Amino acid sequence: GQNIDQPTEMTATEGAIVQINCTYQTSGFNGLFWYQQHAGEAPTFLSYNVLDGLEEKGRFSSFLSRSKGYSYLLLKELQMKDSASYLCAGYGDSGAGSYQLTFGKGTKLSVIP
Amino acid sequence: DAGITQSPRHKVTETGTPVTLRCHQTENHRYMYWYRQDPGHGLRLIHYSYGVKDTDKGEVSDGYSVSRSKTEDFLLTLESATSSQTSVYFCAISELDRDGIPYEQYFGPGTRLTVT
Numbered sequence: 001g002q003n004i005d006q007p008t009e010m011t012a013t014e015g016a017i018v019q020i021n022c023t024y025q026t027s028g029f030n031g032l033f034w035y036q037q038h039a040g041e042a043p044t045f046l047s048y049n050v051l052d053g054l055e056e057k058g059r060f061s062s063f064l065s066r067s068k069g070y071s072y073l074l075l076k077e078l079q080m081k082d083s084a085s086y087l088c089a090g091y092g093d094s095g096a097g098s099y100q101l102t103f104g105k106g107t108k109l110s111v112i113p
Numbered sequence: 114d115a116g117i118t119q120s121p122r123h124k125v126t127e128t129g130t131p132v133t134l135r136c137h138q139t140e141n142h143r144y145m146y147w148y149r150q151d152p153g154h155g156l157r158l159i160h161y162s163y164g165v166k167d168t169d170k171g172e173v174s175d176g177y178s179v180s181r182s183k184t185e186d187f188l189l190t191l192e193s194a195t196s197s198q199t200s201v202y203f204c205a206i207s208e209l210d211r212d213g214i215p216y217e218q219y220f221g222p223g224t225r226l227t228v229t
Contacts (some may be wrong), residue, residue: 006115033217042203043156045217083128100171101218103148105155 004104006088012109017076019088020107026069028093034062034073035087083111116181117221125227133193134224136204145187149200194228201225
């Protein structure tokens with residue numbers, strides 16, 4: 001299966017830009033998801049990258065480099081409500097012939113005034 | 114929001130008792146998943162289903178069983194609960210496109226299970 005690594009915690013200022021990085025092993029990899037999870041709530045889908053490059057969705061963008069096993073989530077014009085955990089998840093061969101999502105441990109983002 | 118519900122939403126049970134958690138969807142999605150989420154571990158896949166009566170194990174399946182007799186329902190059973198199974202359990206659903214590429218997974222609200 002995938003081995004997903006992302007920073008445990010980050011802090012950023014309201015109105016600023018923050019980049020959350022994610023690295024993964026490339027063997028058996030098919031695509032990469034980003035989810036947002038507020039405390040005590042379910043994860044909600046943010047983005048999905050299959051091809052190299054940048055995908056933009058409003059204030060949120062996600063980038064993928066398949067050759068480097070690297071992705072990042074970019075959040076612009078940070079708002080207090082963006083304080084949440086951000087989960088990176090790789091989709092690929094679990095090693096048993098089935099395809100599954102493997103989640104990183106999540107990055108807890110705190111937005112301060 | 115995708116139509117996924119989980120029941121119960123909270124449960125406290127004693128070690129050694131059986132527990133069944135239910136996930137119900139109204140989206141007619143083929144794939145359903147059970148995850149557990151623990152501090153320091155993130156979301157980990159327990160079991161998943163790719164159709165009625167078709168299930169497979171995930172990363173942390175020991176001590177858990179599942180059943181899917183209808184498209185809309187996916188049950189997770191702890192045959193004899195242990196304190197290490199205290200966790201938040203999330204159900205998720207998804208579909209694959211014709212090339213086998215997944216669409217996003219939608220998550221249910223979660224069940225907080227405490228085993229004393």
